[in-house]
Amino acid sequence: EAQVTxxxxxxxxxxxxxxxxxxxxxxxxxxxxxxRQDPGxxxxxxxxxxxxxxxxxxxxxxxxxxxxxxxxxxxxxxxxPSPNQTSxxxxxxxxxxxGDRYEQFFGPGTRLTVL
Amino acid sequence: AxxxxxxxxxxxxxxxxxxxxxxxxxxxxxxxxxFWYKQPPSRQMILVIRQEAYKQQNATENRFSVNxxxxxxxxxxxxxxxxxxxxxxxxxxxxxxSFNFNKFYFGSGTKLNVKP
Numbered sequence: 623e624a625q626v627t628x629x630x631x632x633x634x635x636x637x638x639x640x641x642x643x644x645x646x647x648x649x650x651x652x653x654x655x656x657x658r659q660d661p662g663x664x665x666x667x668x669x670x671x672x673x674x675x676x677x678x679x680x681x682x683x684x685x686x687x688x689x690x691x692x693x694x695x696x697x698x699x700x701x702x703p704s705p706n707q708t709s710x711x712x713x714x715x716x717x718x719x720x721g722d723r724y725e726q727f728f729g730p731g732t733r734l735t736v737l
Numbered sequence: 738a739x740x741x742x743x744x745x746x747x748x749x750x751x752x753x754x755x756x757x758x759x760x761x762x763x764x765x766x767x768x769x770x771x772f773w774y775k776q777p778p779s780r781q782m783i784l785v786i787r788q789e790a791y792k793q794q795n796a797t798e799n800r801f802s803v804n805x806x807x808x809x810x811x812x813x814x815x816x817x818x819x820x821x822x823x824x825x826x827x828x829x830x831x832x833x834x835s836f837n838f839n840k841f842y843f844g845s846g847t848k849l850n851v852k853p
Contacts, residue, residue: 653839664828664843672839680840712782725772726841728782
C-alpha cells in the first residue's frame, strides 16, 4: 500500500530534550515536506526537500532541523524543544513538483507536546 | 510570501443542502495551483480538488466544485448534496507554478458541520 508513515504518532516530552520524528514514504517520491498545524493558523511549512541531500527552509524553520540521506526518509529533528513547538506535525511527499502538478500525500500526523 | 485567507472559521449546513466555503489569496504571480484539502476528525489530510490557474474552466469532482475567479483572487468550494461524512476541517492551499514552486501556503481552515 502506497503511504507516508510517521513515528511516533503521539509524543510528550520536556523542554530541551532532543527528539526526532521520523517520516518514510514508499512511493519513490522526490519531494518531501514537513508542516506544523496550529489552531487558527492552518498548516505552515517548516522544511522541504527536492531530493536526496537537497533541503530548503519553509516559512517557519526556526528550532528545527532536517536531513535527507535516503530518498524514502525525511526525519524532523528538534534539538532543544520548547513549549512553543507543541503542535500537530505532518509529513508529506509527492513526485517532483516541477513539470507536473501532483498532489501531496500526507502522513497521519504526529501530536507533539513539549512541557 | 503568498497569503491564503479563509474568512469563515466555522460553517454549518443541513444534510442534502449546498454549502460554499470561501478562500481568497494574495499573489503577484500569474501561474499557480490552488487546492482544497479535507481534514476529518481522523486528522488525515485528503485532497478534495485542485485548480490550475491557467485553466478558465472550474474544476469539479463529483459533488465538489470550485468557483475560481482569477482576477478577484478568489477560490471558493461548493459542496452539493452535503453528507454527514463531509463534516471536517477544510483547508485552501496555494502553490506557485513559477517562483518558489516548492513552497505551499495554506489558509487557516474552515470547520464544516453537517446537521442531520
